[in-house]
Amino acid sequence: MNTVIVPVDFSLVSYNAAEYAAAMLKDVQDSRLVLFHMYEKEYDGELAETQLGQLKDSLAKDSPVIIETDLVKGDDLIHEIERIVHHYHGDFVVMGMTGKSSLELVFMGSNTLKLVDKNICPVLIIPPDAKFEKIKNVVVASDFENVRLTTPSGPIKTILEMFRPMLHVVNVNSEHYVALTEKYQKERAIMLELFSDYSPEFYFIGMTDFFEAIEQFIIDKHIDILITIPRRHAILTGILKGHHTKKLAYHTHIPLLAVHE
Numbered sequence: 001m002n003t004v005i006v007p008v009d010f011s012l013v014s015y016n017a018a019e020y021a022a023a024m025l026k027d028v029q030d031s032r033l034v035l036f037h038m039y040e041k042e043y044d045g046e047l048a049e050t051q052l053g054q055l056k057d058s059l060a061k062d063s064p065v066i067i068e069t070d071l072v073k074g075d076d077l078i079h080e081i082e083r084i085v086h087h088y089h090g091d092f093v094v095m096g097m098t099g100k101s102s103l104e105l106v107f108m109g110s111n112t113l114k115l116v117d118k119n120i121c122p123v124l125i126i127p128p129d130a131k132f133e134k135i136k137n138v139v140v141a142s143d144f145e146n147v148r149l150t151t152p153s154g155p156i157k158t159i160l161e162m163f164r165p166m167l168h169v170v171n172v173n174s175e176h177y178v179a180l181t182e183k184y185q186k187e188r189a190i191m192l193e194l195f196s197d198y199s200p201e202f203y204f205i206g207m208t209d210f211f212e213a214i215e216q217f218i219i220d221k222h223i224d225i226l227i228t229i230p231r232r233h234a235i236l237t238g239i240l241k242g243h244h245t246k247k248l249a250y251h252t253h254i255p256l257l258a259v260h261e
Helices: 012-025 042-060 077-088 102-118 153-163 182-194 210-220 242-251
Strands: 002-007 031-039 066-073 092-096 123-126 137-141 166-172 201-205 225-228 256-258
Touching: 002 012, 002 077, 012 031, 012 042, 012 092, 012 123, 031 042, 031 077, 042 066, 066 077, 077 102, 092 102, 102 123, 137 153, 137 210, 153 225, 166 210, 182 201, 201 210
Parallel strands: 002 031, 002 092, 031 066, 092 123, 137 166, 137 225, 166 201, 225 256
Antiparallel strands: 123 256
């Protein structure tokens, strides 16, 4: 069973993330959506339970997906999400990036990025205005460094199996010229082997501005999900850190799936 966890703080953005996840799973057989909320004050529990139930009922009207709710009192959201993911054997977590106030913008955004950094499971970040459309094209941004060891093929294949999209693999490097170097040819062959069942298409873009190149690629190829591979010691793929994190996660207009090596 494919299980997706959606933390909900009852902000518009978290509602949107839940709606996106429900629509995304609508045609995925044997799938489950878990709506999760953590509250800190005892007196907030009853209201939160009511709101979570209302959200479940609303989503269930338009989706045949199995929807469950989980409510817990706690003070460490990331810890509780980790517990929920392990309990339900979640495939990935779906989260938005902002909240319903300036305070929540910091709270929700920072917790989404903390969850990515924690590397509990893949995290699908939903932009605040994103509405689900059929997932036809996904792109994996790779630096083609030690592909066999650093590419999380398992979680990526989970997404590919769920939606059967066209798979694009892109690398941005200012040193690309007409022909690929021997190193890139070798790593490309390994990547092709890893995803041979999905007939990936490869693109090597010779530009210095990674973000500009990716943004244009998303537009040109009508990409529905951008998959990134955060790494501790890389420049191009360590993009979910510092201002790079904010630039991608806060400003991309399509969902961003962070899958650690």
